[in-house]
Each structure stands twice: as C-alpha cells, then as structure tokens.
Amino acid sequence: MSHKIIILGASGYTGAELVRLIATHPTMEIVALSAERKAGLEMGAVFPHLRHLSLPMLKKIDEIDFSTADLVFCALPHATSQAVIRTLPKTVKIVDLSADFRLRDPESYAAWYGQPHSATDLQKEAVYGLTEFYREQIKTARLVAGTGCNAAAGQYALRPLIEAGVIDLDEIILDLKAGVSGAGRSPKEMLLHAELSEGLGAYSAGGKHRHLGEFDQEFSAIAGRDIKVQFTPHLVPVNRGILITTYVKGEAAEIYATLAAAYAQETFVTVVPFGELPQMKHVRGSNFAHVGVEGDRLPGRAVVVSVIDNLTKGSSGQAIQNANLMLGEEETAGLMLAPVFP
Amino acid sequence: MSHKIIILGASGYTGAELVRLIATHPTMEIVALSAERKAGLEMGAVFPHLRHLSLPMLKKIDEIDFSTADLVFCALPHATSQAVIRTLPKTVKIVDLSADFRLRDPESYAAWYGQPHSATDLQKEAVYGLTEFYREQIKTARLVAGTGCNAAAGQYALRPLIEAGVIDLDEIILDLKAGVSGAGRSPKEMLLHAELSEGLGAYSAGGKHRHLGEFDQEFSAIAGRDIKVQFTPHLVPVNRGILITTYVKGEAAEIYATLAAAYAQETFVTVVPFGELPQMKHVRGSNFAHVGVEGDRLPGRAVVVSVIDNLTKGSSGQAIQNANLMLGEEETAGLMLAPVFP
C-alpha cells in the first residue's frame, strides 16, 4: 500500500531531489506538488530530467487538498515554511527541509535568522532530523526538522567524539568545502558558472554561518555545557557534495575506535579504514556518509574528514529516511541507490 | 530467484557502472568480479563509492568458476574480449561491452580495428545490442554485442528517419560532443583534468572514428544500400554524457512525427516536444535517451539532437537492459533510476 505524499516547493533543487528518490521508492506515491511561481507547469518542464515520470502538475499551495495526504515534505524557504506548516491539518505528518524548526530555542532562532519565530509551539514539538541520533523520537514525531546539510556533515564527524569525551571540546575547527547546489536555484552573481568555476573561496567565515546555531545547540546538549566550534565554509566548483576537514585534539586511534564503534550498525554511515580519508565524490547522488580519521605528526592531534551529498544525505535523502521511520517503513526504503561515479 | 552474474573487467568505468546498477537490481546477484591488475583487492578499494556493497573480491579471469553463472558481462578491451569469450562455457549467456562483436563482417572489423577477428564464428552468432531495434533477437541470443556509446546516440536520432525515408540519405552530418568517461580510466595526457577542463576539441575527425563502422553497417542495412555519414566527435569537459547534433535534410514536422511515432511505446527513449532540444545533463546517470527536433530557417533542413549517458544507456545500462531480456526478466528491471540533476 502506498503512502500519499505531497511536496511543497518542488521547483527547487531539494524538491527535485525528493522526486528523483521517490521515483523508485517502493511505497511512496506523489499526489501533489507545489511551486508558487511555476504553478500550472508540468514538473518535466521545470526539471526536464524528470520528464519520464507521471507526476501531478505544479500548483499553488492553496490549491492543494491536504486532507488525504499521509505526509508532506516541505521544501520551502525558511520563514515561509513556518507560516505554511502552521496551517496544515494536524492529521498529516510533516518533514520540513527548511531551517525553521532546527533550533529549539526561539531566542537562538531569532538571533541566527534575524526575526522572531512565528510558530513557537510547533518549534517545541519538532524533532531534530539527524536520523542516526534521533531515531526513536522521529518514529513517533508528527513534525521532523531536517538538519542543515553542513550541520549534518559536521555532526557525523563529531557527535560520537564529544559524547565519548575523547577530544578537547574547546579546540574544534571545521573547515568545510561545499558544492554549489546547496545555495539553491535562484540566480545570483556569485553562483554563476563564470564566477565559480576554476576558483573557490571562503564565505560566512568567522562565526557567521547559520548552521553554527545547530552545532552550538547539538554539541552543547551532548556535552552538558556550552560548546562553540570554529567553522569556515568554502564554496567549491562542484555541484553536489560536502567535505569537512575537522581538526581535533585527541588520540587518533581512540578517535577512530570511537567513530567505528558508533557507526558499526549504521547502514548509511561508513567509517573508512584508519589512515584513509574519504573523497567528496565517493557518495555523490547517494544517502551514504563516509567518515575517515588520520593522526598528525604532532602528537595528540588528528583530522576527521566526513563527506555527504548535500542534496541527498544532507537534505532530501535524509528527509525520506525520516519519513520512512514516521510511516513505519524500513528506514532504508528507496535509499539504497549507489553513488554515481565518475 | 536471483540470476548469478559475473563481471569481467570490473576495474574500469563500465564495470563499476554495472555494479552500481546491479546494486539495486531486484533479481541479479554478482558472484564474481575480475580485474587482472587489481586482482586480490576489494572492489571498494578500487572504487570507494561502492564500499557499502558486499561484493566478491577481484580475481584474475582464470581463477573464476563460470560453471554456475547465468550471465557474464564482459567489460574487457576489444581483442582481449574475443579471446576470453571464446573460452567461456556454452551454457553461459554473455553480454559483451567491447567493440569485438558489433560488426558482423570480419573484413569490416579488420579494417576498423586494425587486426583480423579471431572468433569469426562467434561474430556471426552475436546479436547487435541496440535493444529497441533488436529486441526479439536479443531475447533468444546467447551472445549480445553492446553498441558503441556514440553509435547508440546517433542511431536513436537516425534509424527511424532512414527507415521511413524522410531524410536525404547522402547528406547526414553528426556533430558529437562526448564526456570523458567514455575514454576510460587508463591515464593518458589528453584525459588529465588540467588538459581537458576549460576547453574542448575535436578528435578522430574526418571519418576516422571506429563507431563509424557501426553507423555504416546499421544504416546501410536499413536503407538497403550503402550509407555513409559524416561524423565529428568532440571531447568536452564533462564526465558523463553524449550529445549529438545531427544535421539532416527533410521536413522538420515529418521528421518529428516519424521519431515520435517510432518511440511512442518505448520506456527509455523520449521524444521531447517539437522545437525543444534536450540537454546532456537531463539524462545523467540514467538509462534514458532524449531526442528533439528543430526546423531551420532554411527550408528542408532540420537538426535532431539526441542525448544519453555514455556509461548507462550507452554502455552498462544498455547491457543490463539486454541481460534482462535474455534472462526472461522485465526489460526495465533495475533501470528506472531517475537522472541525477544537478
């Protein structure tokens, strides 16, 4: 029996990625797609790579009947997302891919996103969607907040290490390299091919990137005290993928053992052999995360490298993984697609 | 029940693509993988993107037991392929991805490949693997010869037009743009990132590209007389994908109607709306082909643009499509993966 699925915000990259993955999902059926500015168009006109699929025509949100849906994926911009989700019937399950419900603290939300939250009750209810660490709560949640893609990649490297106390919590540096699809499909000068290709640069450096709100919240909760990491994102001329080089202080062998143990039973998180470091392209188009550890010539120091596809494990694949749990399906349903290489 | 599958030449890109696709195939099970120079290694060491799969270790061909296999995919270089296939038990079905059995005429083979064929009996037996046009023969074949990737893309544009006689058969020009994975994984100066990226150029122009042998054979057979096309391949800084701009003389509307009718029932070949031209990226990572037609300001002229992913529809996806037919499975089994965009 199929679950009836609605996708809001289907004309963005995460919306298209949801459709791509659901195309071969065994028990999900898309019954409605929204896109305000592209309403009235076929999805195949907006994303010709999806032309072979039988899909409902794009509509405006207020034209959609939510009453018979089982689950809504909400791939709208933040702020819009909370306004829309407030109006949905309580009978429908929701996986939100925006930033609106990632931060549990309204003040933290206001600080990072520059405006007060308008649905603080929903904010309390929402479960943080990093599946491997919130699995039980997600199973029974009505509203799950997809994580930031960068925040996901960083947490796969660090959560078990902070939990186990095997690294110095005041000396954590994340140097992130991110592909451009994470910045979305809206035209901006800095996202042009001519500007980006054959170059790269840092952005939102020095503590300004909003995904720091998630790192602060999650790492502090694990440690039981305030933890603040240093984080420098870089935009690289790659479409999909995130690679984080995390600098930590601790014993490399112990760090490796901690990560290997933490993910031993996880289908989607692979710890590669000690001394190997994963590459961004090894997970492209898939829901897998690879994590690697290497010690340094300086005793007591190590690097942890984690890679994910920002649109899949970092966003739409994670969303489906969570939806599978919420709908009582196998967690891996529709998500075992192997990475596309080269 | 699973079919037992062996892949020879698993350390190349087409070998890896076969593994990627079989990873989510419902009824194929890989029982052996060969790679002469990488024998003894895990597949995940050679292709880390396949790390999450349980796969047999790479072996040399002569270490492999073929007696219980149902089907062998042979992804070896040409010449090697014919030498190996000659020695396989007659009980096993074979899909060859090399150039060795594409040309039915031994003299033609010798002319294009510079050496005589050493298995001319097998050459006679082999069925040309362009599924949509050889479907019935493939179903009962023991040996199917995968087409050249460029040859496949060109034939999707032209076969129905030649068959219907709606274009001038002596005035066909194919201008091909091909991604680099078609050239394989063996290191060559011209395939280096530094040489290829931020540029492009023609190669094997003027009638020298070996896939012309297939065009000559197939188009002449359809027309019932010698047909020779003009063909200029270009290497473009893209990993996967083939786009051919085919220049023909004929009425654009009739050309479009002919193609639309020819592919109306085909799952994997989509004719896009008249006046639209498909892009290379719209089929990336998938087994789909898109074909489009546009008329010219000069009456009686048109362009037909066809796109495929060289590693999927042009090679490993086609091979699995053919294997499905040979094994009595649904033709589309394991092949409905949507393209990866962006």
Add this chain to the structure above:
Amino acid sequence: MSHKIIILGASGYTGAELVRLIATHPTMEIVALSAERKAGLEMGAVFPHLRHLSLPMLKKIDEIDFSTADLVFCALPHATSQAVIRTLPKTVKIVDLSADFRLRDPESYAAWYGQPHSATDLQKEAVYGLTEFYREQIKTARLVAGTGCNAAAGQYALRPLIEAGVIDLDEIILDLKAGVSGAGRSPKEMLLHAELSEGLGAYSAGGKHRHLGEFDQEFSAIAGRDIKVQFTPHLVPVNRGILITTYVKGEAAEIYATLAAAYAQETFVTVVPFGELPQMKHVRGSNFAHVGVEGDRLPGRAVVVSVIDNLTKGSSGQAIQNANLMLGEEETAGLMLAPVFP
C-alpha cells in the same frame, strides 16, 4: 605619449577584459570608467582581480567628461549603446562592443533586434570591426563596431573560402560551442554553475541566433549574392572560448591552401598544419585565433575548425586591436600576451 581612454560599461566581463589588457598596454591610459549601478565603487571592489591597478572610481556616464578623451570603448548593452554614442562629442573616437553598429542595414537591425535603430546616421558611418578584413577603413574610422564573438570565429573560417569560391556556398553548416562568459555577468538560472557544469546543450538553434545577421551581411557582400548559412550554437561548461566546427563542401587541400595563403601575413590568425584541428584552450586569454582543416572520408567534404577567446579576440582584444589602428599605434600593441594554459 599616452592616449586617454574611457570605458563605458566597465562592470561587465568585456569591460573588465578591456581593463586587463590595457593594464600592460604601452600607450593607453584609462581616465574614466562608467558603470551605472556600481557607480561610486572602486573597480577592485567589483572585480577583485584588478585590485592591484590604479584606476579611476566607477561613475555614471553623465558624470564623465569626454572632452579630453582620445577614445571611448563602449561596452554597454545594445540599444543603450546607440543612445549613448549619439550624445558623445564628435571629436572622440569610439569602439563599440555592442551589437548596435554591426549591421549596416536598418531593416536588418530591426528584424534581428526587434526594434528600429535610433541612430541610423551613425549606423552608416560605422566600420565593421573584423580587423584583418577591414583594416584600412578602420584606420580612418571614427566609429568602429566590434563584431559578435561567434560571428568573428565563423568568419575567420569562411571569409577566404567564400572569397575564393572554393566551397559550395549553399551548403555551409556552423556548429558552435561557446563558453559562458559570452552570456555576460547578469544572473540567470541557465547560467548557474549547477545548471551548466557537467552538461551542455544547444540554444537559439534553427536560425534564431542574432549573429546570423552578421554572417548574412558579410558573406553575401563577399559573394555578391544572398548567402545563408545554417548555425547551431551550444553552450558548454567553459568560461572562455569559442570553437566552431564548420562543415563545407570542397576539396580539403584547396581549402587549406586558401586559408593558409589568406592568413600568411597575419599576426593573430594562425592556420595550423593540415590535418590538425585546434582546441579551444589553445588561445585562452589571448588575442590569437587558430584555424585548422581536415578532409573527410567522403570526397569533396571537409571540416574547418576555428577557435578564439570570446572575451579577447572575440570582443575586448579585437576592440583594442582596432583602437590601436585608429590611434596610429602598432596594431599589436598590448596584445601579444600568450595564451594561458592550462
């Protein structure tokens, strides 16, 4: 002694390229730069790669004093360009990089650009800026119209052949592959890195591209009768560069000899050895054009491949070459920079 130079439209790619080239020009000095929306900014803020240069601040056009300038490069959009140039003092020489003065016939302009020309007297005065073929007229011109970048590349391949009558004038096909900087710096969805990289596609096919107006005008003028070519542009994931594969009917050896003779004395146009075809990257960042010829297995057919950098030889380098002539300088002054490879 330095010539005083003004650049209008300095915040676009052709404007920046003019500044790059003038930076090492022996006798040009930039005295003013305009950019309406970026007025008040330093050029180094808009284009940080020009940070090391001492340049005047960006101004609005109506803030600029033209009275002491020797020459104005006008890198404004078409239509805007004619409106501005009409108002400039008659004492200043002008090299226009827009499309506004390329077509001599007002009706042709209106047909291709969708609006009547508002400065038809200037249109008559303007000299077409393909230096190698209009050299003497350019030396004495007050207003020179830079050619379309694609139009330049195509003419280097074809003008001598049409002039010599060595090809069939009714059977000319140009298949163009163009880098993205030619489309400018204004953000558009189709120019995003995520949309363009790892793919390519045709655009304005079938006779719709505006540079056809130039081909029609120039080729017909040479032949003394109406000549219409077939032209399919493709956008490729490369920043700079144009490669045209031109299909012609004629004897390859004669075609080669004709081109070799035509360019024997030209500094910037190189005919590569017979049977070699130039690559896009061989001229990147330079004012050089390379042209190559190869015969086909079909007798009486050949391909001519021509490459230029769209921003240099196709636009800003050509503009400086023409300005050198207009100012009485060596034609090659400031333009002998070797291509940047890799």
Add this chain to the structure above:
Amino acid sequence: MSHKIIILGASGYTGAELVRLIATHPTMEIVALSAERKAGLEMGAVFPHLRHLSLPMLKKIDEIDFSTADLVFCALPHATSQAVIRTLPKTVKIVDLSADFRLRDPESYAAWYGQPHSATDLQKEAVYGLTEFYREQIKTARLVAGTGCNAAAGQYALRPLIEAGVIDLDEIILDLKAGVSGAGRSPKEMLLHAELSEGLGAYSAGGKHRHLGEFDQEFSAIAGRDIKVQFTPHLVPVNRGILITTYVKGEAAEIYATLAAAYAQETFVTVVPFGELPQMKHVRGSNFAHVGVEGDRLPGRAVVVSVIDNLTKGSSGQAIQNANLMLGEEETAGLMLAPVFP
C-alpha cells in the same frame, strides 16, 4: 640588451609557464629549450598555445651549449635537478624550480625526499627563492631555489606574524586547497578529469606533505626555535590556484595590522581590506598574491586566507622575479600581467 635564457624541462607545465611569461618579457631571450622525451619536437607541437612564438626546437640537455647563456631556469624533477645543475658551468646563473635546493640541511632533505642529497656544496650555496623575504641575497646569488608552491602561499600568510610574535606559534593549522596543475603533466589515474571533476579530497594529510620541510625550516629560523605547523592539503577541481585557510590564535586586528605593514611596499603581495577574504580566482594567471584576515566569534582566534597561482607566483613567475633581480633588471619586469578573470 637581452639576457640569453635556457629552460631545462620545457615540456612540463612550469616550463610552458616560463615560456608564456618570457614571451612578453622586455629583456629575456630564450636561446635553448630542453625536454628529454620530446627532443626534436617544436615547442608548439607539445604546447600548441605557444604556437605563435619563434622558439628553439626542443633538445636533450647534453645537446645544449651553456657557454653563452646568462641564466638557466631548471624545471626538472627533483633529484634529476641536482644531478644536472652540478654539471653546469659556474659562469651561468641558475634558478631551480625543483625541490632540490629548498632545504638547507642535508638530513632534512634526506628525510623528506627519501634519498641523500648528491650536491651538498650547491645546497649550501643556494638561496631560498621567496623573493619578498630573501631579496638582497637573491640579487647576488648564483643559484636560487624556487620555493614549493604551497610553501610560498603559506609563508605569505604566516612569516610576518611569526616574526612579530602576534600569534601562538604552537597552534597553527593550514588547510590548503590546490589546483591540479601543481601535480604536473605526467598521466596518473588520480589526475584524470573523470576522477577529479565534481569532487575533491585531502591527500598527504597528517604531516606527510614534503612542503612541510620548508615550513619547518623557514618558520623555525624566524622564531629561533622549532616550529611545527599542522597542514592538510586538498586537491580541488581547478587547474591553477592555491588557497590556504590558516587558523591562528591571536588578535585579528593586530594580525591584520602586522600583515598590512609587512606588505605595504610590495608590488606583488596585496593585503585586502580587513574582514574580506580573497578568492583563488582573483590571481589566476598572474604573479600576485592576495592575503586577507577575518576574526572569529571566539575571541583570540582568526583566519588568514592567502591565494596565489601555483604556476605563476608559486613557481614560474617567482622564478622570473628572482631572475630579474639576479640579472640586474627591474624586479617586476615582464610580470605585471593582470589576472585572467573569469
């Protein structure tokens, strides 16, 4: 009057870059070019982008007459370089681009390069070629050792800070992103376009990269005690360029002021405004370095980002800058080419 220049190892990327730069150098004339395996070929056959230049044919080294040369650029692999330089006449000046004379200590050389040095007397004589910091010694040197390209980029960020003592010397982390041309033109699987594009990864992490030998030597010499930095190189899908994100502990404002003062008089090193971070592409194809500083939300921490073109400022441009000094020319002669963007 021209200086007579010989380039050994002209068939590699740094050799080609030397030729590109010398092409517009006012007082250098190339009198011989060597390339062992390509001997007998024209340079334009090996690097068609240099086709327009009149250059001597490639020869084997032992066919070259060094007696009338003024200066030799030696762009050979390490180990080969020392063997060749030992044999050159003492009358000729030498700029070596290999790693052979960068390390002054024979034991350090043996440790990092895996074999003893065979010309330890020359090793003592050689001056380290980071022009801005060894200018006076370079002017009178006979043998100058070009720095590692990564080592150059890192030293521009750190030397003044270590000298001034404004950062914690035991807490320095360099996260490097490097384009692929630094790895040379010899075909290797990891350098293929298909392997590199659309991805990135770390290599030689954990203290294994040979340029650490230079960091250790230089930083320790400045500090007057052993300094060891942490260094993680990443290979990114870009042809030219190095960007290093350096993590330091110190006051951002003081760090900025120190760098701004250090480079205030330098033509080729630009410190961008406080709070801005330079991008790799802003210096492409040029001899410029850009350095930027941003503070962190964590007090007492900052990032310094430095960018250079690995082939120009990181290698061949630096070599010419040093040669200019050695020959008594203007330091900037031939090197004021503006970066190529986009």
